[in-house]
Amino acid sequence: MFQYYFLLGVRSLRRNPALTALMVLTLAIGVAASVATLTILHVMSGDPIPHKSDRLFVPLVDNGDIENYKAGDKIDDDQLSYRDAVNIINSKAGERRTAVFGIAIAIEPERKDIGAFNARGLAPTADFFNMFEAPFLHGQGWSPADDKAGADVVVLSRKLSEKLYGDADPVGKRMTMGGFQYQIVGVLNTWNVVPRFHRIIGNNDGAFSEEEEMYIPFSNAIRHEFPRNGSTSCHQDIAPGFQAFLDSECTWIQGWIETRSASDRAELQSFLDSYAIEQRKLGRLKRAAPNMLYDVREWLDYQKVVGNDNKLSVWLSFGFLVLCLVNTIGLLLAKFSVRAAEVGIRRALGASRREIFAQFLIETTVVGLVGGLLGLLLAFGALALIAMQSKALTLVAHMDWVMLLTTFGLAVASAIIAGLLPTWRACQVTPALQLKSQ
Structure with a gap:
């Protein structure tokens, strides 16, 4: 019927x-x-990386001034200082660790029909690509040894690679960026992560920004003193010079830690609390605010993506x-x-x-x-x-x-x-x- x-x-x-x-x-x-x-x-x-969103964590410690701070107040900063970022990278916490900040570098193409132009990018550590499962079209990311040496290597986005080299595989070629010669070690395929959870802070469009155009080692960007392209928060005046900025309590770096399983969160929290105690003994982190860990979904909620x-x-x-x-x-x-x-x-x-x-x-x-x-x-x-x-x-x-x-x-x-x-x-x-x- x-x-x-x-x-x-x-x-x-x-x-x-x-x-x-x-x-x-x-x-x-x-x-x-x-x-x-x-x-x-x-x-x-949506969950941008559902199979491991409960294993990726943003660590935050409060390094703000003690003035006007009330016990129990939550951390009012979303990033890490250079000192805290480096300490976390060099620790044994979790399975992988990375620190990320935005850069903008002038590129001087070999092709005469293209003039010099600025490109947006990121300066992460080597674990970044495996941690966030970046899809490679050609080549691969750099090695931990390149991180340690601050090597002049670069990973390009597919869009930038095609702009500079057409459909050819550019891995192994050298290009001029910021006045320095960089060797291309990899090219990422189109990588439109929505929301772009690993790079919310410092983008005009936040979690819904376009993909970055290139990636260079974190230590390389520091070694060349490349200008930052993103958000920076300083709680006090600092002395002139790049090294003084690195030694300051200014926050401008995003940290990420990947654990082997979601159940390792308690262990990671214990590490972060122990780290904060050690730093207080050195005269830092005077607020003694609770140290925070956010997994991917919590991070998106905390940043009010929706x-x-x-x-x-x-x-x-x-x-x-x-x-x-x-x-x-x-x-x-x-x-x-x-x-x-x-x-x-x-x-x-x-x-x-x-x-x-x-x-x-x-x-x-x-x-x-x-x-x-x-x-x-x-x-x-x-x-x-x-x-x-x-x-x-x-x-x-x-x-x-x-x-x-x-x-x-x-x-x-x-x-x-x-x-x-x-x-x-x-x-x-x-x-x-x-x-x-x-």
């Missing part, structure tokens, strides 16, 4: 075409608005969907009311109320399917318009299979909910009254 009722539902679309089109359009607009905002929230709040305004937008869009459903209910009542005579005849011929209910509910499901298809097209259009607003929105305004299925599920569910009252009203038709009126 389901197939029969479904075919009746398809045929019913041709009845009162204007009314049917209005129902489908009303439902589609409500679904499109809801799905478009829900898609953005879904992408923004803001309250994003959640509010979703609630407002679903409120709009409810209004569309109210209108759809009214249209279905009008559509089914003109079929009272048909229902009366069917009831007189022996059809039960249950069968009438099933028939009309399946018809509303057909309306939901058509509304879902149109809503999907409208949602794609809405996301395309949203993506045109900024580069950051381009990364989040796209639909995956989960949201494709959600679109149809939401449309069908909405149509069924909207059709419950009209269908119930249709089942209350009294056959004798309808036959008498005929």
Whole structure:
């Protein structure tokens, strides 16, 4: 019977075409608005590295001034000083450790048709690429020995590599950056991590920034005293000179530690607490604030990657969907009311109320399917318009299979909910009254 009722539902679309089109359009607009905002929230709040997000941790210690500090206050800084970053890198904590800060370096291409230009990049340690599973197109990252030596080596993004060398494999070639000759050891494939959890601080677009263009060793950037491209926080005045800056309590480096398993978190916390105690003995970390560890999901929450305004937008869009459903209910009542005579005849011929209910509910499901298809097209259009607003929105305004299925599920569910009252009203038709009126 389901197939029969479904075919009746398809045929019913041709009845009162204007009314049917209005129902489908009303439902589609409500679904499109809801799905478009829900898609953005879904992408923004996703786990960027789900199989190990509970094993990657951001360590934070409070090295701020003791003035105006109250016992129990949480750390008010999101980065590490150079001293703390180096100490953590050189420790045996976890399985892998890295320190990262942003750089911007002038590149002097060999090609005469390309002038010198600035490129954005990162200065991490060697563990960075394996820790965050960066996808290599050519070559590989540098070695721990290169870290120790501050070697002049570089890993390029695919986009920068193609700009400088076309489709050729540039590994082994040398290029001039910041006035120094660097050997290319690897090229990353396109790496659009959403959210870009390992590089939230210091980017104009935060967790939804574009991928970096190149990577050089942390120690190399320090050795060449390259300028920082990111956020720096200093609690007190410092003496002139780069070394004085390194020796200061200014925070400008992001630290990450990877453990072998999630259960090693307590051990890592113990290490961080012990480290803070040792530093206090040296006259540092005077606030004695709680030392913090954030795994990936906690870090995204702490950084408010998904803001309250994003959640509010979703609630407002679903409120709009409810209004569309109210209108759809009214249209279905009008559509089914003109079929009272048909229902009366069917009831007189022996059809039960249950069968009438099933028939009309399946018809509303057909309306939901058509509304879902149109809503999907409208949602794609809405996301395309949203993506045109900024580069950051381009990364989040796209639909995956989960949201494709959600679109149809939401449309069908909405149509069924909207059709419950009209269908119930249709089942209350009294056959004798309808036959008498005929």
